[in-house]
Amino acid sequence: MFVVLASSQFLPQRGPLALRDRTLAVADERNRKADPASVALDAAMDRYARGEDAAFAEVYDGLAPRLQAFLQRYTHDRARAEDVVQQTMLQIHRARGRFTPGAQVVPWAFAIARRLLIDMHRRGGREVLAPTSDDTLTQLMEAVDARADDVAIAKEIAVRLSEELARLPENQRVAFELIKQDGLSVAEAAQILGTTVPAVKLRAHRAYEAMRATLAELGEREGDNVKKGGRT
Amino acid sequence: MTQEHAREPQRDLRARVLAEAARTPSPTRSEHRRRVILLAAIGAVATVTLFVGLGGMSPGTRPVEMIAFTVGFGLVAAAVLTRLSSTAPRSMLGRPRGVLLTAVVLTAPVLAVLAFCATLAWPESAAEHVDASTDLACGALTVLQGALPLIALLLPRRGTDPVHPAVTGAALGMTAGAWTVVMAYLRCPHAAAMHCILAHVVPTLVLTALGAVLGWLLLRVRGVRA
Numbered sequence: 001m002f003v004v005l006a007s008s009q010f011l012p013q014r015g016p017l018a019l020r021d022r023t024l025a026v027a028d029e030r031n032r033k034a035d036p037a038s039v040a041l042d043a044a045m046d047r048y049a050r051g052e053d054a055a056f057a058e059v060y061d062g063l064a065p066r067l068q069a070f071l072q073r074y075t076h077d078r079a080r081a082e083d084v085v086q087q088t089m090l091q092i093h094r095a096r097g098r099f100t101p102g103a104q105v106v107p108w109a110f111a112i113a114r115r116l117l118i119d120m121h122r123r124g125g126r127e128v129l130a131p132t133s134d135d136t137l138t139q140l141m142e143a144v145d146a147r148a149d150d151v152a153i154a155k156e157i158a159v160r161l162s163e164e165l166a167r168l169p170e171n172q173r174v175a176f177e178l179i180k181q182d183g184l185s186v187a188e189a190a191q192i193l194g195t196t197v198p199a200v201k202l203r204a205h206r207a208y209e210a211m212r213a214t215l216a217e218l219g220e221r222e223g224d225n226v227k228k229g230g231r232t
Numbered sequence: 233m234t235q236e237h238a239r240e241p242q243r244d245l246r247a248r249v250l251a252e253a254a255r256t257p258s259p260t261r262s263e264h265r266r267r268v269i270l271l272a273a274i275g276a277v278a279t280v281t282l283f284v285g286l287g288g289m290s291p292g293t294r295p296v297e298m299i300a301f302t303v304g305f306g307l308v309a310a311a312v313l314t315r316l317s318s319t320a321p322r323s324m325l326g327r328p329r330g331v332l333l334t335a336v337v338l339t340a341p342v343l344a345v346l347a348f349c350a351t352l353a354w355p356e357s358a359a360e361h362v363d364a365s366t367d368l369a370c371g372a373l374t375v376l377q378g379a380l381p382l383i384a385l386l387l388p389r390r391g392t393d394p395v396h397p398a399v400t401g402a403a404l405g406m407t408a409g410a411w412t413v414v415m416a417y418l419r420c421p422h423a424a425a426m427h428c429i430l431a432h433v434v435p436t437l438v439l440t441a442l443g444a445v446l447g448w449l450l451l452r453v454r455g456v457r458a
Contacts, residue, residue, distance in 0.1 A: 051260040056253055060246055082245050087455045093253040095392055097264025100324060108324035115394035115453045194329045194395035
């Protein structure tokens with residue numbers, strides 16, 4: 001996420017004006033209504049619920065990579081993330097008879113994974129349930145073939161945004177991450193969090209505003225630096 | 233290894249999960265539906281048997297219109313709550329927490345207002361004095377009668393709520409309570425407002441609390457060890 005913000009938006013056009021009117025692209029349900037991958041996944045789950053055992057492989061292939069990415073961001077541990085992916089998939093297998101026709105499998109799977117992750121955290125107490133930006137920073141270093149000062153600025157933005165995200169109340173942070181980082185729709189995030197669509201929109205909006213304020217602050221500071229550099 | 237590959241599950245995990253799923257068959261939708269219907273039927277039969285065993289319908293001095301009024305509105309409340317707590321259209325995760333909590337919080341006051349309205353409409357039937365021991369015995373009976381539908385509502389949903397199991401349990405507890413209020417209005421000959429509130433409505437709160445605890449214990453998703 002921060003790579004996108006930093007490399008493709010901030011770096012090419014530095015300065016306060018470039019940041020001021022920038023809007024974070026909100027991935028809302030309108031963009032995903034006809035997502036063929038989700039529709040195919042829901043159809044596969046429906047076939048599995050009806051008794052077509054072979055459809056479970058399709059469900060696994062559609063869900064497991066997304067769940068793994070979601071879980072690894074929180075556990076920072078591939079083995080633990082895989083353990084929860086396995087448990088989540090077996091939960092889905094065990095409860096296939098309950099799958100309601102027309103329901104979506106992705107929010108269900110994410111909600112199960114999130115619950116298992118929270119339980120694992122409560123039991124073990126060793127895992128840090130906070131996302132990290134280390135890997136995105138690494139990606140950034142690889143992706144941005146830019147001057148050293150550009151990279152330094154991008155890193156600072158990533159670090160500041162990570163700090164800002166960590167400071168947000170949990171409900172705002174989770175809503176933001178589900179929509180922005182996991183690519184879920186607002187409706188799907190609302191189902192996972194057990195709340196209403198307007199509530200998730202509000203939480204995500206507050207998170208966006210906080211992030212935007214941080215970006216604006218950084219932009220103004222950068223603008224000041226540019227002015228000072230111009231004068232000297 | 234690239235970032236993308238590092239975040240994909242390993243191939244052997246896929247093989248393990250598919251093998252475990254093949255090794256431990258799970259009920260299909262039609263099999264699950266049959267189990268739910270069977271459990272609901274057992275719950276209903278047990279509840280009715282208990283109701284009949286405890287004396288069945290007892291109108292006392294209450295007019296038929298009063299019984300029809302209280303039972304009718306109680307049935308509406310129970311039906312609405314059953315729909316809210318047991319079904320969620322096109323979702324595997326139930327209704328939002330706010331909707332369930334609102335239903336839970338509003339039901340008991342609505343039932344209490346209903347009891348008051350009945351006493352206002354039929355004051356001659358409601359003027360009787362009911363002693364505390366009768367309130368207590370009737371209240372205990374209401375809780376006992378509500379426990380059966382509560383179990384019947386909870387059991388088919390064991391280990392299936394990853395979002396808010398305690399809230400779902402509380403909603404199911406209030407649903408069982410609302411059905412029990414209907415039975416209480418059928419079996420209890422007393423019509424005094426205070427008796428109806430203490431012995432018929434307050435037990436729904438006990439069942440709600442019981443539902444919340446059982447919901448947390450039974451409904452929440454737990455890890456499955458392969």
